[in-house]
Amino acid sequence: MTTSTTEALMPFDDVLAAYDPALGLEVHVELNTASKMFCGCPAEFGGEPNAGVCPTCLGLPGAMPVVNGKAVESAIRIGLALNCDIAEWCRFARKNYFYPDMPKNFQTSQYDEPIAFDGWMDVDVEGETYRVEIERAHMEEDTGKSLHVGGSTGRIHGADHSLVDYNRAGIPLIEIVTRPILGAGEKAPEVAKAYVAQLRELIVALGVSEARMDQGNLRADVNLSLSPKGSGTLGTRTETKNVNSFRSVERAVRYEMQRHAAILTSGGSILQETRHWHEDTGITTSGRVKSDAEDYRYFPEPDLVPVAPSREWVEELRGTLPENPTARRARLQAEWGFSDLEMRDTVGAGALGLVEETIAAGAAPQAARKWWLGELARRSNEDGVDLVDLPITPADVARIQALVDEKVVNDKLARQVFEGVLAGEGTPDEVVEKRGLAVVSDDGALGAAVDNAIAANPDVADKIRDGKVAAAGALIGAVMKEMRGQADAGRVRELILEKLA
């Protein structure tokens, strides 16, 4: 297996001059049901290994699956929210493969009869709308989790053996598959990222999954192919598996476009294969070649009867859908008074839900936007994680803004509060307390610092006495320096002007 890190890449602009990209995205959503897809084990991953299992999800002889009705309901609601048709009658199928993460040696999935099909989702990218067509959304089950022992990096390479925990095996999954997304051109990486980010917002609004990419509740596989510009054909694709953040989706598409283009331009051909995404280095490496492995010998699951949702049930579920994303964005923009550009940036940063929750927790819209798209966006870039995965909640952000509004901290100190919360030092109030960050507005303490500043800068003081009030800035700066930034700047200014009146 090659893990070469020296594959040739073509500069992105050159790729676009010669090729049209076609994207396809497969997103797995882990549902937040209480129990698993086909048995009553807890649908919770983590905890004590192999303590959330039973004969059904272990695939023991004689065990019989029964479908979780709530999971079917969630699947239908996801399908409806994606503007899909809902099957009047569909079956589960066995997907046969041999891999120890699936103890039955097959995954119970759906094959040619998905519960939802032929939908679409409109995705906003920098003010333009791309309609992403949804081919299907089907029900299946998650696999167990393998730990590889003996390799130096916990990967399969060099491992002696693997240890499997089946707590995750059987947790309900919905796999959402797009049709090829054509015509995105240079925006292909951004369209891919925006699709996954906006799909996540929809899933969160539906309340059917925790939808945390960093926790693996939402996992994206990125298909990409290139065709000669204007040819209207589809090239050979690669499928990059388990890309686990929005920004990685964007990076993976960009990388594969550049890699494919370099191969095609040098006269080579693309191998149809899965690729592994490496978050640390931002590259993909060769996985498994798709050939015989594709022969899953699907057949209808004999142990489960067909699912035939009545039209009454489907309409009832349609009535439970959240506001559609386009209408929601328009409403929020009007409520918040954001400009088109502010709204576009908020959506583009994957911060719409975060800003909404921050406002709901009491912050003013502009303040909520400022922190998420400023300080926190900077941190998420530095740390290479999505905003939503930063260890800070919208309630924390609203509380920090409240501390600013209450003049407990100023903007500069607020940045230190963010730093403390992100470093796991506790709630905003605890960070203020522990780090001693509260602004001093007490006249006694400030007065002494102001006196010192005046004494140290007699020329500036004279200018102010002569009526040049603008010069007060220099003295405010001196006081701030002495007070290590923790002075109430407004009060300092008042004191300076009083003393030099």
Place this chain on the structure above:
Amino acid sequence: MPEITRDEVAHLATLARIDLSDAELDHLAPQLSVILDSVASITGVAGDDVPPTSHALPLTNVFREDVVVPGLTAEEALAGAPEVEEQRFSVPRILGEEA
């Protein structure tokens, strides 16, 4: 009439991880053809008005409430495992694919 070739049987055996010798293939391939022929004779009985079915019972929508029920303890779950390590099923090295 469905016909299954020796090569197809060999391919299926590979997919199913069944290790068949040449002699076994020679012996089994014709037998599978006979079985398929027998099954195919059913299509001669069913008229156009009989839709293909995958289930013997005319049932749909058999659902379970989304309620957690006790399963096995980890000890019980691992009782039949050939090897256990760190409270997990220990399996041989996985080849050919990275997880």
